[in-house]
Amino acid sequence: MSDRDSESDIRSGRLAPEAYARNFADAHPPLAPNQALIESDRCYFCHDAPCIQACPTQIDIPSFIRKIATGNVKGAAHDILKQNIMGAVCARVCPTEVLCEGACVRNDQEHKPVAIGALQRHATDWLFDQHIQLFERGPDSGKRVAVVGGGPAGLSCAHRLSMLGHSVTVFEAREKLGGLNEYGVAAYKVTGLIAQREVEYLLEIGGIENRLGQRLGRDIVLSRLRQDYDAVFLGIGLGGVNALGVDEPPVGVFDAIAYIEKLRQARDLSQMPVGHDVVVIGGGMTAIDIASQVKRLGAEDVTIVYRRGPENMSASSKEQAWAQTSGVRIKHWARPLRLLARDGMLTAVEFEQTRLDSQGRLAGGVDKFIIAADMVFKAIGQMLIKDGLDGNADVLELRGGRISVDAQRRTSIPGVWAGGDCVAGGQDLTVAAVEDGKCAALSIDRHVRAISKTEARHG
Numbered sequence: 001m002s003d004r005d006s007e008s009d010i011r012s013g014r015l016a017p018e019a020y021a022r023n024f025a026d027a028h029p030p031l032a033p034n035q036a037l038i039e040s041d042r043c044y045f046c047h048d049a050p051c052i053q054a055c056p057t058q059i060d061i062p063s064f065i066r067k068i069a070t071g072n073v074k075g076a077a078h079d080i081l082k083q084n085i086m087g088a089v090c091a092r093v094c095p096t097e098v099l100c101e102g103a104c105v106r107n108d109q110e111h112k113p114v115a116i117g118a119l120q121r122h123a124t125d126w127l128f129d130q131h132i133q134l135f136e137r138g139p140d141s142g143k144r145v146a147v148v149g150g151g152p153a154g155l156s157c158a159h160r161l162s163m164l165g166h167s168v169t170v171f172e173a174r175e176k177l178g179g180l181n182e183y184g185v186a187a188y189k190v191t192g193l194i195a196q197r198e199v200e201y202l203l204e205i206g207g208i209e210n211r212l213g214q215r216l217g218r219d220i221v222l223s224r225l226r227q228d229y230d231a232v233f234l235g236i237g238l239g240g241v242n243a244l245g246v247d248e249p250p251v252g253v254f255d256a257i258a259y260i261e262k263l264r265q266a267r268d269l270s271q272m273p274v275g276h277d278v279v280v281i282g283g284g285m286t287a288i289d290i291a292s293q294v295k296r297l298g299a300e301d302v303t304i305v306y307r308r309g310p311e312n313m314s315a316s317s318k319e320q321a322w323a324q325t326s327g328v329r330i331k332h333w334a335r336p337l338r339l340l341a342r343d344g345m346l347t348a349v350e351f352e353q354t355r356l357d358s359q360g361r362l363a364g365g366v367d368k369f370i371i372a373a374d375m376v377f378k379a380i381g382q383m384l385i386k387d388g389l390d391g392n393a394d395v396l397e398l399r400g401g402r403i404s405v406d407a408q409r410r411t412s413i414p415g416v417w418a419g420g421d422c423v424a425g426g427q428d429l430t431v432a433a434v435e436d437g438k439c440a441a442l443s444i445d446r447h448v449r450a451i452s453k454t455e456a457r458h459g
């Protein structure tokens with residue numbers, strides 16, 4: 001490990017122009033039609049299939065795989081999208097190794113599950129290529145629902161509400177819909193325009209009005225939405241970033257999420273400035289993604305430092321292996337003590353080794369070490385921004401800093417539902433956010449229809 005003080009060397013254009021396209025190509029290229037047929041043949045079409053139980057949206061996996069095997073790709077896509085309207089992006093980004101493929105019985109025999117994610121991608125890509133719309137808006141219910149946040153949770157909720165005949169207005173702070181599918185997930189997982197293509201497919205159903213550039217807390221408040229709409233769904237994700245807890249020099253410390261957002265929106269990746277020596281602090285998917293991507297932008301030396309062991313990282317072992325094969329080093333059991341700087345520019349990070357004390361709590365050790373760095377990325381978790389979450393006299397209950405919801409995704413405020421990353425107890429995955437949005441829509445539907453019946457009874 002290097003312990004020299006580096007001169008700051010943050011610059012763009014580190015690689016030859018053709019290297020960017022190569023480094024950011026599709027991480028898992030699609031199956032050819034004959035490969036999809038062969039792969040679908042590996043499925044046992046299990047009764048009580050464990051893969052279905054492991055899918056947060058409960059897609060009938062054996063059913064869609066059987067349809068691929070019999071040449072009914074449209075039917076396969078319908079099986080997928082009726083449960084998970086963002087099935088095309090989920091096919092690319094789901095950590096299948098810990099979800100459906102992790103549960104596949106084929107693991108027991110061959111240590112190789114059926115490639116469920118790749119088959120899902122095969123079916124949904126085919127559908128988009130054929131421009132076939134499978135869903136239509138239900139008969140108009142006369143009810144209006146406000147959805148705040150146009151990420152996976154909000155869009156899934158909006159789509160299901162429209163299927164049920166309700167009129168939806170999506171308030172989205174950014175200028176584009178899609179949430180982290182568009183601004184966050186690693187570029188080599190969602191190549192091309194797939195995230196926007198999926199959003200367009202979903203909106204084709206109609207009955208969904210989009211108000212872009214509208215931020216809750218700045219342009220709108222919850223109390224007003226409650227007055228103007230029959231129900232409100234909050235799918236605002238986690239917009240704030242946790243602090244490192246050490247003094248930061250003016251130049252050299254970056255928020256991983258903000259950098260990834262720029263990278264995802266960059267037309268020319270060679271314009272992305274990147275350091276020579278990069279340190280990433282964190283242990284989740286964000287840490288893996290920022291480290292792998294800056295390495296692919298040409299950073300020479302990239303190290304993830306995480307305060308606990310590999311088994312404690314929220315990034316799966318497959319994600320960790322992916323970073324390592326990208327050339328990233330992962331250093332466990334250490335935390336930052338201080339950032340070293342010269343003339344206001346970051347030069348290195350001093351760490352202390354960590355360990356568990358006799359009561360199982362994380363403690364600092366006596367050993368210290370220094371890693372040279374001209375760039376440090378904070379990837380230590382995000383937090384809910386609470387601006388605008390007032391509900392007149394009603395109080396929005398939080399748990400662990402996120403919105404508390406019940407099994408139907410109802411919040412403590414009557415008429416307000418929430419889902420996705422902004423709620424407590426979730427998995428912080430795209431597929432889980434889609435499921436939350438769907439569940440909330442079904443609950444909202446029951447609620448607004450029950451109110452209609454009561455109103456009708458009382459004249």
Ligand SMILES: Cc1cc2nc3c(=O)[nH]c(=O)nc-3n(C[C@H](O)[C@H](O)[C@H](O)COP(=O)(O)OP(=O)(O)OC[C@H]3O[C@@H](n4cnc5c(N)ncnc54)[C@H](O)[C@@H]3O)c2cc1C
Pocket residue numbers: 093094095148149150151152153154171172173174177178179180181184185186189214215216217235236237238239257260285286289388419420421422427428429430431433
């Ligand atoms: C770097 C990174 C990589 C990831 N990689 C993966 C992966 O590979 N696989 C996976 O399954 N998951 C991944 N995730 C997690 C996944 O992206 C999230 O779980 C998912 O996007 C959550 O969806 P959401 O709709 O709850 O929130 P978001 O996707 O964050 O969407 C929230 C939306 O609300 C908008 N918004 C926020 N505040 C307001 C406001 N006040 N007013 C109006 N609009 C607002 C935002 O602009 C955004 O569009 C990753 C996350 C990160 C950060």
Ligand code: SF4
Pocket residue numbers: 042043044045046049050051052061062103104105106114116
């Ligand atoms: S567990 Fe595996 S073999 Fe069984 S139905 Fe699911 S994908 Fe097919």
